[in-house]
Amino acid sequence: MSDWRIPLSVLDYGAEETEAAQRVLARKWLSMGPEVLAFEKEFAAMQSAEYAFAVSSATAALHLAIHAIGIGPGDEVIQPAINFVAIANMTLYSGATPVFADICSLAEPTIDPRHVERLITPRTKAIVPMHYGGNLSRMSELLDLCNGRGIRLIEDSCHAIGARYHDPHGRAPHGRMAGSIGDIGTFSFYANKNLACGEGGMVVTNSADVAEKLQMLRSHGMTRSSWERHQGRAGSYDIAMPGFNYRLDELHAALGRSQLAKLLGGNAKRRELLARYRAGFDGDPNWIMVFADAIEHSSGHLMVALAPSQQARTLAVHALRESGIQSSMHYPSILEFSGFRGRFSQTLELTHEFASRAITLPMHAGLRFEEVDEIVRILRAVR
C-alpha cells in the first residue's frame, strides 16, 4: 500500500488474520472477552511471565506502569533520549521529571549504565531502558543499579518482542525474555511493529501486587469486567481506585493472536536479513551497522546504520529515494524536540552524534536478499 518500490516495512498479514477477524464478528462480542483472555495467556506463555494484560497501546502500558509503581511529582525517571517519546511524555504527565542518560556507543545505542549510575539521586524512582531495534539493553548492570536502592526497572520492549537477553558473561538474567526481566515490561502492536494489530499493546509483570494494580487501572479501577458479568460470574462491581480505559478489544486481540503465532518465525527471517546487511557492509570503514555483533540475540525489529557524517546521511537518503527505496530515522534526540529543548539543559554527546548520522533501512520478514544487496550497494557508493 505504498508507492515505494522497497518500503521500510510490510505487514505479514494473510488468511490467518482474515479468519481471526471473521471469528470475532461471528461471535458478536466485541469488547474485552475470550480473544483478549486467550491473547494474554498465549503472550504470557511466550514471555514465561506470570501476568500479561492487553492494552490499547504501549503508551497506555507505560502510563499504567507509572501509576502502578506510584511515580509522581518529585520523582525522577532515568531514560534514554534516543527513544520514541512515549515514556518521556508519560513521565511528564505523571508530574515526575525525565532524566536523560547517554547511549553506550554509536554501535550500541541503548542506555549507558555507567552514565545512569552518575544520574541516580534519592529522587530516582525508576529506570526505563529501551531495547533499541530489538537489541537488549545492558540488563545485568541495570539490575545491579536498581537492586538495594529501591529503584524500579520498567522495560520499554516495544522493539524487542520475542528477543531473549544474552549476557556475554552468562550473568543473570541471562536467557530471560525482553520485558520479563525488570519489574514491568511494555510492548506495542502498532502497525509497523514485529507483531502488528494496528493499535494495541501489552504490559507484563511477575509481581502479583503490581499485576493487581495494572489490571484495575486498565479498566476504570473496576474490580470486575463486563465479560465476567456477561458470563454471570459477577452481578455488580466496585471501583477500588481511580483508573483509565486502556482496554484492548476482541478484533485487535484476535489479530494479535495470529500475529503472535508467526512472531518467532518472522524474527528468525529478520535476523537472516540483518546478517545479509552485515555481510554487505563488511570491510567498509565508513558505515557503522548498529548491534552488528549481536544479531543472533535480536528480534530484528530495525536495521539501522550510521552514515560517515550528517551530510553523507542526507546524500544517502536522497540516493535511496531516487531508487524508490524508503528510509527513516530512529530517533531524533528527545532533547532536541521543540517541546523539550527549553525544559532540559543537558547535552548528551553520543546521543547527539547518533541522531545526526543514523538511518533506518528496510526490514521486514518478506524482504529479499537481492533487495538488501541493492540497498547496501547504493549506500557504499555514498561518501
Ligand SMILES: *Cc1c(COP(=O)(O)O)cnc(C)c1O
Ligand atoms: C512504538 C513505540 C512506542 C509507542 O507504542 P504505541 O503502541 O504506539 O503507544 C513506545 N516506545 C517505543 C520504543 C516504540 O517503538
